Amino acid sequence: MILPIVAYGDPVLRKVCKDVPEDFPKLKELVSNMYETMYNANGVGLAAPQVGLPIRVFVIDTSPFADDDDLSPEDQKALKGFKQTFINAHVEEESGTEWAFNEGCLSIPEIREDIKRKDTLTITFVDTDFKERTETYDGLLARVIQHEYDHIEGILFTDKLSPLKKRMLKGKLTNISKGKIDVEYRMRFPKLKKAR
Numbered sequence: 798m799i800l801p802i803v804a805y806g807d808p809v810l811r812k813v814c815k816d817v818p819e820d821f822p823k824l825k826e827l828v829s830n831m832y833e834t835m836y837n838a839n840g841v842g843l844a845a846p847q848v849g850l851p852i853r854v855f856v857i858d859t860s861p862f863a864d865d866d867d868l869s870p871e872d873q874k875a876l877k878g879f880k881q882t883f884i885n886a887h888v889e890e891e892s893g894t895e896w897a898f899n900e901g902c903l904s905i906p907e908i909r910e911d912i913k914r915k916d917t918l919t920i921t922f923v924d925t926d927f928k929e930r931t932e933t934y935d936g937l938l939a940r941v942i943q944h945e946y947d948h949i950e951g952i953l954f955t956d957k958l959s960p961l962k963k964r965m966l967k968g969k970l971t972n973i974s975k976g977k978i979d980v981e982y983r984m985r986f987p988k989l990k991k992a993r
Contacts, residue, residue, distance in 0.1 A: 800834045800848040801985040805905045805953070806974025808987075812851040814949040816885045819927045821852070828882050828925055831856045838982035840903045842941050844948030847904050849985065853885045855945035859938060872937045879938060886922035886946055889931065893917040898940055900954045906980045908969060912957050914943050 803809055817824065827845075831854070835843035841862055844855035862868070863877035893916035901909040918939040921931045934942055944954060955966065972978060976986035 798830045798833065799837045799983060800830055801983040802834065802838060802843075802847050802903050803849050804973050804976070804984050804986045805955075805970050806987040807849075807904075807985070809846050809849055809851055810904060810948070810953060811951045812846060813951045814846060814851045814853045817852050817854060824854075824884075825925055828854065828856060832858065834982075835903075838903050842945040843903065844945045846948050846951075853949045855883050855886070855949060857881050857883070857941055857945060859941055862937065862941075868937065875934075875936060875938045882925050883920070883922040883942070883945070884924065884927070886920055886949065888946060889919040889921055891915040891918050891943070893935065898937070900940075900944060902944070902954055903982070905953065905955060905970070905973060906978055906984075908955070908966060908973075910954065910958055910962065910966075912954050914940050916940075918943055920946070 831843050831845070831848060834848060835856060835858070839861070841859050842855060842857045845852045858880040859876040860878060860880070863873050865873070895913045895915055897911040897913045899909050900912045916939060917933065917935040919931065919933045920942065921929065923929050947953070955963065955970070958966070974986060975988040
């Protein structure tokens with residue numbers, strides 16, 4: 798089932814999310830709905846707060862990125878076929894060189910900005926079978942995971958911009974929260990009564 802994606806300005810996007818118990822009702826159904834919602838919106842990642850739930854769950858499928866000719870062969874190989882559900886994720890370490898990449902977000906449509914992040918990430922999480930894993934990722938794959946991880950910490954990519962850039966985007970962000978934007982997927986706007 799395709800869920801409405803919560804737009805910028807909704808308080809749920811600012812919550813530090815809670816861990817999910819193993820007996821969380823219909824967790825696998827939620828994960829399935831999150832993938833369906835993400836694919837419908839042409840995204841490569843989606844976090845539970847973006848569908849209105851303040852829990853530590855996010856899904857990633859970077860396959861659409863893998864065909865980008867501007868990427869290195871290493872990044873293309875890492876991204877091709879990478880699909881993972883992260884539950885109760887906690888970052889162990891971010892390391893390496895900071896580098897900028899143009900990021901966007903399904904909750905903040907039509908805004909893209911260069912964001913600096915470290916290039917290597919070690920993260921502990923459980924999968925949908927509640928098997929604990931600790932993995933290290935780098936390059937663009939690490940960046941996608943870092944972006945979604947930020948969501949479960951109540952952080953948006955726009956928070957990483959300079960004060961000047963934030964002021965320049967203020968009007969656009971206000972319009973997004975009011976639903977004054979055309980999107981091709983279902984969204985729920987905090988200043989409107991219903992999803993559209």
